[in-house]
Amino acid sequence: MNCLIHPTYFPNLAHFAIMVSAEVIYFEVCDNYQKQTHRNRTEIYGANGKLALTVPVTYTQKNRQLYKDVKIANENNWQLLHLKSLQSAYSMSPFFEYYIDDLMPLFEKQYNYILDFNLKCFEILNNCLQLNISPVETLIFEKKPKDKTDFRKLVNRNFEVNSFEPYTQVFTEKNGFISNLSILDVLFNQGPNTKLYLKKQNL
Numbered sequence: 001m002n003c004l005i006h007p008t009y010f011p012n013l014a015h016f017a018i019m020v021s022a023e024v025i026y027f028e029v030c031d032n033y034q035k036q037t038h039r040n041r042t043e044i045y046g047a048n049g050k051l052a053l054t055v056p057v058t059y060t061q062k063n064r065q066l067y068k069d070v071k072i073a074n075e076n077n078w079q080l081l082h083l084k085s086l087q088s089a090y091s092m093s094p095f096f097e098y099y100i101d102d103l104m105p106l107f108e109k110q111y112n113y114i115l116d117f118n119l120k121c122f123e124i125l126n127n128c129l130q131l132n133i134s135p136v137e138t139l140i141f142e143k144k145p146k147d148k149t150d151f152r153k154l155v156n157r158n159f160e161v162n163s164f165e166p167y168t169q170v171f172t173e174k175n176g177f178i179s180n181l182s183i184l185d186v187l188f189n190q191g192p193n194t195k196l197y198l199k200k201q202n203l
Contacts, residue, residue, distance in 0.1 A: 004028055004138070004148040006067075006155040007118040009055055010042040010125070010182040014154050014161040017201040025133060028152055029115060030141040033059060033070045037155045040114050042182040046089045049175050053082045057114050068115045083107040086184065093170050095191035102128050103184075125183060129195050164201055 003022040005015060007029070015038075019025050033039065040055040056073040059065060090096045102124060111117035126133050144150075153159050166177040169189055178185075186194045 008038040025135040090188040093188040
């Protein structure tokens with residue numbers, strides 16, 4: 001299977017479950033940017049349940065922009081806030097200390113464009129998960145892609161996937177299992193077993 005999918009901010013489980021089962025992965029980088037999607041948003045498991053982390057971007061609906069041209073609004077120290085949220089949510093997880101140093105470049109270096117940041121995100125996660133995935137970036141936008149299975153709808157926040165096998169999360173006893181969070185949730189809780197867990201999922 002060849003899949004067409006968006007690079008997103010710390011992609012959710014659905015994204016990664018699709019990618020580990022694909023033969024060739026095409027990253028959609030030629031589309032118009034849309035607000036309120038996972039392009040600049042990820043969801044983690046905080047002490048009070050699901051917590052959204054959003055990368056601020058400079059974008060107006062009036063003037064359409066390509067995804068690759070949308071800039072990050074770096075005026076506020078959002079990277080530090082996101083890092084603190086991850087520390088608060090996952091410092092007690094089994095593998096947080098094992099992976100956090102690998103992720104630190106995403107919080108220490110300032111990025112100008114959301115697409116560039118998301119591609120770097122994927123590169124680091126790819127290494128953490130030892131997946132050896134080499135995605136191909138699209139050269140043109142295809143409304144109806146040829147020879148590719150279109151998974152671009154997964155970028156939409158209202159597209160729900162709840163068919164994941166439960167695993168132990170930090171706050172499971174308090175709030176129960178929450179499905180399809182950021183890949184970081186599985187990584188910090190399952191560690192090296194994350195790759196095997198993803199391959200076992202049947203979407």
